[in-house]
Amino acid sequence: MTAGTKLLTVPQVMERLQLGRTAVYDLIRTRQLVSITLGRARRIPADALTDFIHTRLDQEAA
Secondary structure, three states, X not given: OOOOOOEEEHHHHHHHHOOXXXXXXXXXXXXXXXXXXXXXXXXXXXXXXXXXXXXXXXXXXX
């Protein structure tokens, strides 16, 4: 993660993936989606979301 990495909130990821809160936290819990914790706040690096989407697209294409 670089200094300029944008961090997304869970609601932002929910909106981008069109998934509910539980589904996003399940992706985090199963380590399919990388996240970090800052205090009590959970943040997802935008690059991690992009990587997740590309991985899923590759899996679907296979």
